[in-house]
Amino acid sequence: MIPEIGHFSLILTLFVALAQGGFALAGAANGNLRWMAFARPAACIQFLLIIISFVSLAWAFIAKDFSVAYVAQNSNSQLPLFYRIAAVWGGHEGSLLLWMLMQTGWACAVSVFSRQLPDEMVARILGVLGLVAAGFLLFVLLTSNPFERLVPPPMEGLDLNPLLQDVGLIFHPPLLYMGYVGFSVVFAFAVAALLTGQLDAAWARWSRPWATAAWLFLTLGIALGSWWAYYELGWGGWWFWDPVENSSFIPWLVGTALIHSLAVTEKRGSFKSWTVLLAISTFSLSLLGAFLVRSGVLTSVHAFATDPRRGVFILLLFTVVVGTSLFLFALRAPKVGLGGRFDLLSRESLLLVNNVLLAVAAGSIILGTLYPLFIDALGLGKLSVGPPYFNAVFVPLMVPALLLMAVGPVANWKSAKMRAMLKRLYIPAAVALVIGVATPIALGRWSWPVALGLALATWIATAVVLGVLERVRATRGGLFAQPRSWLGMHVAHLGIAVFVAGVTLVVGYETEQDVRMAPGDIVTAGGYDLKFLGVRKAPGPNYIADVGDIEMSLDGEVLRLLHPEKRSYASSPMPMTEAAIDANGLRHIYVALGEQLGERAWSIRVYYKPFVDWIWGGCILMALGGLLAISDRRYRLKRRERRVSVQLQGGAS
Amino acid sequence: MKNRHKRIALIAGGVAALGVATVLVLNAFQSNLVFFFTPTQVSAGEAPKEHTFRIGGMVQTGSVQRQNDGLTVSFIVTDTVKTIPVTYTGILPDLFREGKGVVAQGRLEPSGHFRAQEVLAKHDENYMPPEAQHALDQATKNTSSTRP
Numbered sequence: 001m002i003p004e005i006g007h008f009s010l011i012l013t014l015f016v017a018l019a020q021g022g023f024a025l026a027g028a029a030n031g032n033l034r035w036m037a038f039a040r041p042a043a044c045i046q047f048l049l050i051i052i053s054f055v056s057l058a059w060a061f062i063a064k065d066f067s068v069a070y071v072a073q074n075s076n077s078q079l080p081l082f083y084r085i086a087a088v089w090g091g092h093e094g095s096l097l098l099w100m101l102m103q104t105g106w107a108c109a110v111s112v113f114s115r116q117l118p119d120e121m122v123a124r125i126l127g128v129l130g131l132v133a134a135g136f137l138l139f140v141l142l143t144s145n146p147f148e149r150l151v152p153p154p155m156e157g158l159d160l161n162p163l164l165q166d167v168g169l170i171f172h173p174p175l176l177y178m179g180y181v182g183f184s185v186v187f188a189f190a191v192a193a194l195l196t197g198q199l200d201a202a203w204a205r206w207s208r209p210w211a212t213a214a215w216l217f218l219t220l221g222i223a224l225g226s227w228w229a230y231y232e233l234g235w236g237g238w239w240f241w242d243p244v245e246n247s248s249f250i251p252w253l254v255g256t257a258l259i260h261s262l263a264v265t266e267k268r269g270s271f272k273s274w275t276v277l278l279a280i281s282t283f284s285l286s287l288l289g290a291f292l293v294r295s296g297v298l299t300s301v302h303a304f305a306t307d308p309r310r311g312v313f314i315l316l317l318f319t320v321v322v323g324t325s326l327f328l329f330a331l332r333a334p335k336v337g338l339g340g341r342f343d344l345l346s347r348e349s350l351l352l353v354n355n356v357l358l359a360v361a362a363g364s365i366i367l368g369t370l371y372p373l374f375i376d377a378l379g380l381g382k383l384s385v386g387p388p389y390f391n392a393v394f395v396p397l398m399v400p401a402l403l404l405m406a407v408g409p410v411a412n413w414k415s416a417k418m419r420a421m422l423k424r425l426y427i428p429a430a431v432a433l434v435i436g437v438a439t440p441i442a443l444g445r446w447s448w449p450v451a452l453g454l455a456l457a458t459w460i461a462t463a464v465v466l467g468v469l470e471r472v473r474a475t476r477g478g479l480f481a482q483p484r485s486w487l488g489m490h491v492a493h494l495g496i497a498v499f500v501a502g503v504t505l506v507v508g509y510e511t512e513q514d515v516r517m518a519p520g521d522i523v524t525a526g527g528y529d530l531k532f533l534g535v536r537k538a539p540g541p542n543y544i545a546d547v548g549d550i551e552m553s554l555d556g557e558v559l560r561l562l563h564p565e566k567r568s569y570a571s572s573p574m575p576m577t578e579a580a581i582d583a584n585g586l587r588h589i590y591v592a593l594g595e596q597l598g599e600r601a602w603s604i605r606v607y608y609k610p611f612v613d614w615i616w617g618g619c620i621l622m623a624l625g626g627l628l629a630i631s632d633r634r635y636r637l638k639r640r641e642r643r644v645s646v647q648l649q650g651g652a653s
Numbered sequence: 654m655k656n657r658h659k660r661i662a663l664i665a666g667g668v669a670a671l672g673v674a675t676v677l678v679l680n681a682f683q684s685n686l687v688f689f690f691t692p693t694q695v696s697a698g699e700a701p702k703e704h705t706f707r708i709g710g711m712v713q714t715g716s717v718q719r720q721n722d723g724l725t726v727s728f729i730v731t732d733t734v735k736t737i738p739v740t741y742t743g744i745l746p747d748l749f750r751e752g753k754g755v756v757a758q759g760r761l762e763p764s765g766h767f768r769a770q771e772v773l774a775k776h777d778e779n780y781m782p783p784e785a786q787h788a789l790d791q792a793t794k795n796t797s798s799t800r801p
Contacts, residue, residue: 344659356667360674367678382689382787384707385682386758392681397674514743516723575747594744597723603744 003068006056007147010097013049013104014141016042017134024127028120028195036123040111043126046133047108050101057097057146058088067153070094070146076159076571078542086170087160092310093146095173099290100140102174102181103133110185110210117206124192125185132184135317143310159542159571168228176221176248180286182214183255187283190276191325194332199272204265207279209630211262212488215255216626222248223619231579236512236590236607238615241390246369247289250362254282257358260351268413269339270348274355276333280325285362287318292369343415350408357401364393402456402500405493406463427466432459443509453504461497464490485632492625499618505611514594518601526608528589529553530562535593535602543567543576548593548602552582564604566593579605588612687758691788692735700761708737708767709756710788717751730755730767732792741769754786 020042027035057070061084066072074091075084089098107129114122140146189207193199225245230238239245258278265275291314342348368385376382410424436455440446468490472479479487515523517532524530533549546566552559565578579592587610594603689707690700700706708730716729727740728751739757749755749772759769 341656344662349663352663353666353670356670360670364674364678368682371682382707384687384689386685386687389681389685392685393674393677396677514724577747597719601723603724605744 002056002063003060003065003147003149006053006060007145009049009052009056010100010137010141010145010147013046013053013100014134014137016046016049017130017137020046020130021127021134022130024123024130025195028123028127031120033119036119039123039126039130042130043104043107043111046130047101047104050097050104054088054097054101057094058085060147061085061088064157066155066157067149067151068146069148069150072150072154072157074157074160076157076542078570079157079160079165080541082170083160083165087164089173090160090164090169093140093144095177096136096140096144097146098174099177099181100133100136102177103129103136103184106178106181106185107133110188114206121192121196121198121206124195125188128188128191129184132188132321135320139310139313139317143313159569162543162567162569162572162574162576163232166228166232168224168232172221172224172228174221175217175224179214179216179218179221179255180248180251180290182210182217183251183279183283183286185210186214186258186279187321187325190279191328194276194325194328197332197335199265199276201266201269204262204275205635208259208262208266209632209635211255211259211279212626212629215252215259216623216630218248218252218255219619219623219626222252223616223623227616230612231581231590233577236579236592236605236609238506238612241368241387243369244293246365246390247292250365250369251282251285251289253358253362253365254278254285257355257362258282260354260358264348264351265339268342268348270342271352271355272339273329273333276329278355278359280322280329284318284322284325285366287314287321291315291318340414342413345411345416345418347408347411347413347416350404350411353404354401354408357397361394361397361401364397365390368393399452399456402460402496405496406460409467409489409493410463424466424470425463428459428462431462432456440508445509447508450504450508453500453508457497457501457504460493460500464494464497483632483634485629485634488625488627488629488632490625491628492622495618495621495623495625497618498614498621502611502614502618506609506615509610510612511608513606515604515606516597516601517604518598523604523606525589525606526587526610527554528559528608530589530591530606532602532604533561534600535596538565540567542571543569545578546593546596548580548591548604550580550591550604552589562589562591564591564593583613585613586611689787691791692730692732692737693788693792695737695761695767696735702761702763705758705760705770707756707758708739708788709754710737712749712751712753712755714752730757732788734792737767738765739767739769741772745772 020039023035024039024042026032027038057068059065060068060071061075062081064071064075064077064084066075070091070093074087074094079087087094089095107126110129111122111126114125117125186207189203189210193203222245225248226238229240230236258275261271261275261278264271291311340348368389372383372385406425406428407421410421412420432455435458436451439454440450468479468482468487471482471486475481511525513523513525515521517523519532519534522529522531529552531551531553533551535546535548538545538547544567548562548564548566550562550564552562560582562580562582564580567576567578569576577592579590581591582589587608590605590607590609592605594605596602687705687707688701689709692708692710694700695708700708710730710732713729713731713736716727718727719725720727724744725740725742726745727738729736730739731737739759741757741759756773757767757769758771758773759767761767
């Protein structure tokens with residue numbers, strides 16, 4: 001019964017979404033206030049209805065209702081409760097329901113936090129969001145209904161893919177989806193602005209916090225996915241340039257360009273057409289990512305099913321979204337106007353370079369990701385584009401972007417003076433040069449990439465620190481009296497510096513060894529001695545594990561025991577590798593079990609990963625910067641003013 | 654006039670950036686495209702001698718042998734028509750099994766031996782790597798078409 005309630009409320013949501021889209025857009029076009037007023041409550045009603053659906057599905061998992069096909073496929077009576085709840089979005093249908101929860105949640109948030117916007121604008125934004133939601137709901141209801149029943153119901157479920165039974169799974173998809181779907185809000189803002197033709201600084205100011213919010217979720221989602229792959233797949237890599245990873249990274253790059261371009265549009269009124277185009281692209285690329293991942297075109301842990309109808313439907317949705325929005329753009333763009341002029345050396349021009357670099361980088365990744373698919377589709381053979389391609393293209397494009405990252409914030413809007421900028425940059429340049437040259441020498445092995453990477457990281461970090469200090473001294477207000485968005489920018493840039501330092505040091509100094517070890521054998525990694533004691537059997541809730549005991553010591557002093565595991569799940573013949581990691585913020589000692597090679601010997605991976613935590617630490621800093629930026633008072637000022645004026649009117653009448 | 658110069662400079666900068674990116678992309682593309690060959694194609698001599706490529710098929714049952722160091726493994730990849738002997742040093746992915754699909758990337762040695770640098774791991778025991786599936790399909794298609 002409860003699954004049917006969920007299904008029913010999903011169908012209801014579709015009608016509410018269609019009505020919201022139709023009434024709000026028509027109302028805005030005809031100036032019908034009553035129709036427009038329908039949009040706000042409708043957005044939150046949708047959210048409530050999807051919550052009902054979502055809870056119904058969760059209940060089916062908690063109650064182990066295996067008569068629901070989706071539950072039977074992704075759960076098992078022995079699966080711990082924690083994972084049974086996470087399994088709600090562990091498969092295709094449920095993850096789409098999660099997507100809808102996010103989609104309607106964002107729309108509801110827009111309706112709540114947009115009091116300061118003109119009603120007509122809000123109606124158009126919510127109208128567009130309603131239509132997008134309707135598109136996805138049709139997709140869910142027609143091709144991927146999570147509430148479908150099995151007749152007769154099976155006694156037992158198949159279990160969740162063991163790879164997904166992990167804390168990483170619980171937060172990775174929701175964060176990623178929050179990002180993907182969040183960009184639909186920015187997209188709706190852009191389309192609404194195109195419809196009215198009102199692309200001005202106010203529009204950019206309204207869009208900015210939403211774009212930054214979506215971006216920060218996407219950042220966290222990607223970082224968490226990387227962390228999860230690092231320890232769960234047992235290969236110790238943090239980024240594989242896998243097509244699935246790329247399809248989340250492409251919207252991130254374009255989204256990063258977008259938040260910078262929005263800054264120019266808000267402050268100077270320039271780049272309007274470009275900003276709109278980026279807003280459309282970011283959401284379109286999120287859809288493309290969803291298509292690639294969900295259609296089964298790419299096969300990976302993320303491709304749950306290979307039902308061709310699903311791929312066709314998403315492709316159709318993608319075409320409609322891209323087609324209509326670009327058509328609208330083509331109609332309206334000539335009327336947008338150019339905005340403020342700027343000199344060749346100005347913050348605008350530097351941000352333009354940033355945008356060009358990010359867009360080109362995104363383009364080259366799209367090429368590398370889609371090229372094998374096209375070649376295959378055309379029947380010209382099978383091939384793959386490996387990580388070396390992406391490294392060879394991406395790194396050289398990012399080096400100038402990182403160089404300019406310290407320059408942009410010290411440049412004035414409109415017209416910057418070279419001399420003034422040099423005065424603020426020579427210290428970072430000197431520090432970067434010293435650190436970049438000295439560190440590889442001190443670590444005993446010279447390498448150009450390491451020197452360059454560390455110099456860039458130090459260059460950015462020093463510029464950030466000096467910039468903050470200078471401003472704090474000049475305003476005498478203290479650190480926390482500064483505008484939050486300004487602080488946010490610097491924190492996010494510092495995050496990039498930390499990230500770059502982490503990547504550089506891991507790539508430059510990691511060691512990876514696959515060794516055969518019998519009890520008593522010792523290997524050395526990063527100066528630590530690892531002594532293999534043996535492997536024993538240990539039961540888990542729904543699996544049996546081979547647990548290794550490895551003694552980690554430094555200069556003869558035993559520090560701790562590491563316990564890498566190899567799990568065999570009852571539900572699947574596929575063994576799972578659980579790596580053991582000793583982390584202290586500066587390095588990881590990473591140990592994973594390979595295979596049993598003889599009576600008591602095993603093959604074992606022993607990795608030493610210096611500064612690998614900084615990669616994800618940098619991402620967290622970036623997200624923190626985004627959070628600070630959103631919390632800036634500037635985005636809320638208008639609302640207060642308006643409330644006052646409403647009260648005054650109320651008092652007067 | 655000044656504005657026009659500015660615009661020209663900006664456009665020139667953009668074109669230069671695109672140009673550099675194109676050069677990078679083409680360069681990297683040239684050297685990093687990894688083509689896929691089926692065991693039948695490899696035995697017909699279609700695979701490059703001096704280049705890394707991928708092969709796919711099934712791991713022949715009973716063919717997996719470990720060398721004394723414990724880490725070097727040799728096995729035979731088959732598309733049911735032709736076979737290729739493969740060696741790999743390192744830890745195999747969890748899903749490597751006799752009788753299951755496999756994709757390996759590496760070079761062909763003059764002896765006809767395939768030295769794998771990478772054996773691709775997949776995440777699901779029921780899942781057949783598309784390339785391996787393709788190799789089997791190709792092989793069965795060819796034999797059935799030559800039979801009549």
